[in-house]
Amino acid sequence: MNTNLCPACGKLNNCAQATSGSEVTHCWCFEIEVKPQALQNLPLEALNRACLCPACAGAVREAASSKQDGGSD
Template sequence: MDNEAIRCPSCGQLNQCAQATANAPVEHCWCFDITVDALALTQLPAEQRNRACLCPRCAQGLHEPASD
């Protein structure tokens, strides 16, 4: 299992992706039941897109980036 594939590219937490951790075809994952926030995807740097799934909080736009 690729460690990068199991971490959210936005916040670094475990993304809980069934597809990233399964050794067989996945019939269900939490992401099948939500609408992913489009803004959350566009805020990812291009090199991080399509490499790993967002976590449930980031996918729903609930993760607030840490302030500087």
């Protein structure tokens, strides 16, 4: 299994942990909440082995809503 690819869509997941050989202190996924429904359709062998990409994890939608909420003040 290629841990650099999202198990849901097959695109690069941009996971710092997958590309680093050492302990990672920061990754995009540390700052978002992965939507539980994003994990429901993954193959069992992918769970806890390969990271979702930001789009499949729901990070893109979360970032867009945060910008909209912050911009309206």
